[in-house]
Amino acid sequence: MALKHKITVFKWVSILEGISFLVLLLIAMPLKYILDMPAMVKHVGMAHGVLFVAYFVGALLLIKPMNWGLKQIAIIFGCSFIPFGPFYVEKKYL
Structure with a gap:
């Protein structure tokens, strides 16, 4: 795989990982602990975990x-x- 392609893929993974982390912290966790709706944490948490590893x-x-x-x-x-x-990594190092 060419370096330019690897960088592009990593940029997208970095952006998506950052978004999933923010959704988990700012939407899913409050729904779980304030409104007793834990389902979103399960789904967003799984997506975030996969993106974190990626x-x-x-x-x-x-x-x-x-x-x-x-x-x-x-x-x-x-x-x-x-x-x-x-997001910082994506802007500063890529």
Whole structure:
């Protein structure tokens, strides 16, 4: 797979992972704990989990071709745990 294609795929995964994280935190969790509607957490949580793993795999595959240093790698992986972090990665490092 060409580097440009890998970057494009990772950009999309990063954006979708960030959106799924925000939906989980800002919509699904309040529905579960405030309105006692846990179903959305199950579905959004599963989607977020799959995208989270895809984000990590995508980042691992880009370490060498993008010549990311240890600091950049730590920031990229750390941003996956922070709301809006994947959007930062997509804009700053891709």
